[in-house]
Amino acid sequence: MSQRQSYAVGTGLFIVLGFAALGYLATQTTSVANSSRGPSYTVEAHFANIGQLKERAPVKVAGVRIGQVQSIVLDPGKETADVKLAIDKRYDQIPDDSIATIFTSGLLGDQYVGVRYGTSKKTLADGGELALTRPAQQLEEMLGKFFGAGGVADNLGGSYVVKARFTNVGALSVGAPVKMAGVAIGSVQSINADPVKLDALVTLAIDKRYNQIPDDSAAAVFTSGLIGTQYVAIQPGGSPDALKNGDEMVLTQSAMQIEDLIGKFLVSGSSSGKPADGGKTDGGKH
Amino acid sequence: MSVASSENIVVRSLSQIGDCGLFLLRMLAAIPRSMRHYRETIRQLWFVGAMSLIIIMVCGLFVGMVLGLQLYDVLSIFGGTSATGTVVAIAIYRELGPVVTALLFAGRAGTSVTAEIGLMRATDQIAAMEMMAVDPIAYVAVPRFLAGVIAMPLLTCVFCALGIFGGHLVGVTWLGIDNGTFWSNMTATVEVVKDVVNGVIWKSVVFGIVVSLIAVFQGYTTPPTSEGVAYATTRTVVASSIAILALDFVLTAFLM
Amino acid sequence: MTDSISAKPEDSALVRVRGLTTVLNGKKVFDALDIDIPRGKITAIMGPSGTGKTTLLKHITGQMRGDAGEVWVDGHNVAELSRDKLFELRERIGYLFQNSALLTDFDVFENVAFPLRQHTELPEVLIRNIVLTKLQAVGLRGAAGLMPTELSGGMARRVALARAIVFDPMLILYDEPFVGLDPIALNQVLKLIRTLNQTLGITSVLVAHELEAIKQVADHIYLIANGKVVAQGDPKTIANDGSPWTRQFFGGEADGPVPFQYPAGDLGVSLGFPGKNA
Numbered sequence: 001m002s003q004r005q006s007y008a009v010g011t012g013l014f015i016v017l018g019f020a021a022l023g024y025l026a027t028q029t030t031s032v033a034n035s036s037r038g039p040s041y042t043v044e045a046h047f048a049n050i051g052q053l054k055e056r057a058p059v060k061v062a063g064v065r066i067g068q069v070q071s072i073v074l075d076p077g078k079e080t081a082d083v084k085l086a087i088d089k090r091y092d093q094i095p096d097d098s099i100a101t102i103f104t105s106g107l108l109g110d111q112y113v114g115v116r117y118g119t120s121k122k123t124l125a126d127g128g129e130l131a132l133t134r135p136a137q138q139l140e141e142m143l144g145k146f147f148g149a150g151g152v153a154d155n156l157g158g159s160y161v162v163k164a165r166f167t168n169v170g171a172l173s174v175g176a177p178v179k180m181a182g183v184a185i186g187s188v189q190s191i192n193a194d195p196v197k198l199d200a201l202v203t204l205a206i207d208k209r210y211n212q213i214p215d216d217s218a219a220a221v222f223t224s225g226l227i228g229t230q231y232v233a234i235q236p237g238g239s240p241d242a243l244k245n246g247d248e249m250v251l252t253q254s255a256m257q258i259e260d261l262i263g264k265f266l267v268s269g270s271s272s273g274k275p276a277d278g279g280k281t282d283g284g285k286h
Numbered sequence: 287m288s289v290a291s292s293e294n295i296v297v298r299s300l301s302q303i304g305d306c307g308l309f310l311l312r313m314l315a316a317i318p319r320s321m322r323h324y325r326e327t328i329r330q331l332w333f334v335g336a337m338s339l340i341i342i343m344v345c346g347l348f349v350g351m352v353l354g355l356q357l358y359d360v361l362s363i364f365g366g367t368s369a370t371g372t373v374v375a376i377a378i379y380r381e382l383g384p385v386v387t388a389l390l391f392a393g394r395a396g397t398s399v400t401a402e403i404g405l406m407r408a409t410d411q412i413a414a415m416e417m418m419a420v421d422p423i424a425y426v427a428v429p430r431f432l433a434g435v436i437a438m439p440l441l442t443c444v445f446c447a448l449g450i451f452g453g454h455l456v457g458v459t460w461l462g463i464d465n466g467t468f469w470s471n472m473t474a475t476v477e478v479v480k481d482v483v484n485g486v487i488w489k490s491v492v493f494g495i496v497v498s499l500i501a502v503f504q505g506y507t508t509p510p511t512s513e514g515v516a517y518a519t520t521r522t523v524v525a526s527s528i529a530i531l532a533l534d535f536v537l538t539a540f541l542m
Numbered sequence: 543m544t545d546s547i548s549a550k551p552e553d554s555a556l557v558r559v560r561g562l563t564t565v566l567n568g569k570k571v572f573d574a575l576d577i578d579i580p581r582g583k584i585t586a587i588m589g590p591s592g593t594g595k596t597t598l599l600k601h602i603t604g605q606m607r608g609d610a611g612e613v614w615v616d617g618h619n620v621a622e623l624s625r626d627k628l629f630e631l632r633e634r635i636g637y638l639f640q641n642s643a644l645l646t647d648f649d650v651f652e653n654v655a656f657p658l659r660q661h662t663e664l665p666e667v668l669i670r671n672i673v674l675t676k677l678q679a680v681g682l683r684g685a686a687g688l689m690p691t692e693l694s695g696g697m698a699r700r701v702a703l704a705r706a707i708v709f710d711p712m713l714i715l716y717d718e719p720f721v722g723l724d725p726i727a728l729n730q731v732l733k734l735i736r737t738l739n740q741t742l743g744i745t746s747v748l749v750a751h752e753l754e755a756i757k758q759v760a761d762h763i764y765l766i767a768n769g770k771v772v773a774q775g776d777p778k779t780i781a782n783d784g785s786p787w788t789r790q791f792f793g794g795e796a797d798g799p800v801p802f803q804y805p806a807g808d809l810g811v812s813l814g815f816p817g818k819n820a
Contacts, residue, residue: 032473
């Protein structure tokens with residue numbers, strides 16, 4: 001009988017291991033890991049074209065996830081899509097004249113709804129409607145190659161923390177590298193939407209070895225390659241004082257949406273439009 | 287002559303498939319009766335499932351690692367190495383996980399089930415059970431079949447988890463893709479229903495049914511000689527492999 | 543135990559085969575075969591190889607069905623029994639396979655305990671007692687912990703016998719119980735067959751070739767050839783009934799009614815001398 005029991009125990013362990021693996025796959029490696037489970041309220045938006053937008057796609061403000069797409073149906077009798085967005089309760093200060101746009105996160109990425117805040121004093125309530133929308137753009141056909149690849153971030157020797165505010169972090173994600181002159185010097189520690197100032201508060205963990213960064217340096221969100229992820233580039237300033245732990249970087253430059261960029265290319269027909277947003281340093285040096 | 291013999295092969299294959307289907311019905315009918323032999327099912331689950339873990343884990347790890355390596359190489363051309371985690375996960379969940387696990391399972395557990403049942407026939411153990419008023423379908427065939435059907439999805443999940451780990455090992459630890467990028471891109475793109483449920487679960491359940499059915503059927507119907515058993519194990523691998531890859535295509539077409 | 547189920551307890555024959563005709567692969571194995579197996583006796587069934595002796599046992603246990611004729615076991619027509627009734631009947635029949643057919647997954651103890659575990663919910667203590675008693679009866683109580691692969695042929699057959707009698711059956715069918723045994727093991731098995739029959743009154747059917755061994759235990763012998771009973775009687779008289787079959791079989795002659803030559807055409811034709819026959 002002990003032989004039988006040992007089979008039963010071993011088999012039980014095997015089954016537990018299998019289900020543990022399944023649980024891991026389902027919750028840690030899929031969009032479930034991102035989906036917020038907190039209380040939410042529903043907002044409606046009508047789009048002329050939703051492109052590849054799917055249910056449960058993220059809704060972002062300044063690049064930070066604030067909710068997800070709840071349902072997509074065709075408006076009865078109209079040629080527009082009725083998209084319901086479930087927004088987290090804690091982000092309840094969205095102006096009711098905000099603009100909802102369908103963006104693509106990277107070339108291969110899925111589409112998401114980006115919300116750009118308006119100026120109205122009134123905020124959206126449950127069941128409200130985002131009246132201003134911009135439909136999805138069909139990107140894929142327009143694109144070619146872009147910049148080079150990223151580098152390696154290593155965290156030997158500890159790090160210190162610096163804050164930066166961006167009006168839009170684009171597809172920047174936690175853990176993305178922080179680079180100076182193309183070399184990784186740290187990583188993004190956290191990204192949060194500021195419910196009051198309505199921008200993205202990004203915390204950067206910078207390696208202790210690089211403790212001589214001038215405190216008037218600028219932080220910019222760049223994209224490493226078209227398909228690639230975004231990273232934070234630090235452009236050193238001229239101040240004699242160095243950034244210290246907990247400091248906030250004053251000069252920031254937000255992520256450019258690929259749509260905006262391409263729109264500029266297409267409209268201006270020359271690269272002269274690029275420096276307008278591209279800033280003072282050459283982002284494509286690496 | 288060749289026409290006649292090829293017709294023969296078609297007819298024989300068809301009749302084999304027919305017999306196989308009838309055998310499945312017999313087993314399904316015997317499932318209630320085999321419930322009293324649940325201990326035997328547990329024991330078989332140990333043999334076909336737990337004993338296959340090592341090979342599944344090692345292979346999963348290496349498949350994930352080689353995927354990480356290859357994808358990094360290709361994606362770096364487009365400056366998209368940050369998508370490595372996403373593509374590793376999708377490739378493993380949708381195709382490599384269920385298919386490679388099923389092929390390994392057919393080779394590791396399927397053949398041993400076929401050989402075991404074939405030898406039980408050759409040594410009259412099956413007949414002895416009939417004589418002891420024990421239904422061999424309920425006692426021999428069904429527990430092994432059920433064990434295979436249960437084990438396959440679990441093994442596939444383990445394979446996938448190890449594959450992701452292997453991809454992470456190569457991509458992040460070795461080639462230096464950023465850790466946060468690796469995971470956030472993966473979680474942004476991989477979906478539970480489309481990738482995990484449709485890819486990992488459904489496919490592996492279907493493969494589990496097919497591979498176990500073929501293995502048990504071949505063992506049960508083989509001529510009770512050493513030659514017959516040898517042929518039956520070969521046929522299990524060949525038939526399972528073809529069935530897995532063909533069904534993979536069909537399932538992909540339906541589940542996409 | 544048998545009385546409550548038995549339909550005709552007064553019937554002296556436990557197994558009654560009437561007009562059994564079986565065709566296998568186009569070959570007529572049995573041609574209107576009639577056989578009676580008397581209760582409480584040891585009946586031997588002999589015959590040249592390939593005469594379907596094992597097939598006959600399979601008919602008795604309902605593993606095979608004849609094309610015509612009937613097989614009655616303890617008052618039941620085997621062919622008409624439902625699956626459950628057939629299994630019920632089989633629980634009362636012990637069957638000793640030619641190659642013992644022990645379950646290779648289990649040790650000796652579990653092999654003997656197998657039918658008990660499958661058909662009863664007896665407490666472990668009781669199962670243990672029954673199994674050890676049966677193993678003691680075949681002289682292998684000490685081997686309870688061995689695996690079937692560790693047993694010699696004779697020991698394996700004795701374990702199989704212990705398993706066959708674990709339910710105290712009314713009938714035991716021995717399929718070639720002496721094949722491949724050395725003289726010592728053969729005599730041990732022989733002794734067991736006789737003991738089981740005498741002490742428990744178990745009806746026994748013995749399929750075998752070993753004339754000397756059978757003469758020692760059998761009460762009645764059937765000689766089957768070409769699908770028919772060609773001779774029968776007790777061991778002392780059967781060899782002298784004068785038929786060519788018995789003379790060849792018991793005398794061990796190479797040629798006779800069972801031809802030395804497998805049926806073939808004229809040798810001269812096969813060798814390419816057509817003229818000789820023309």
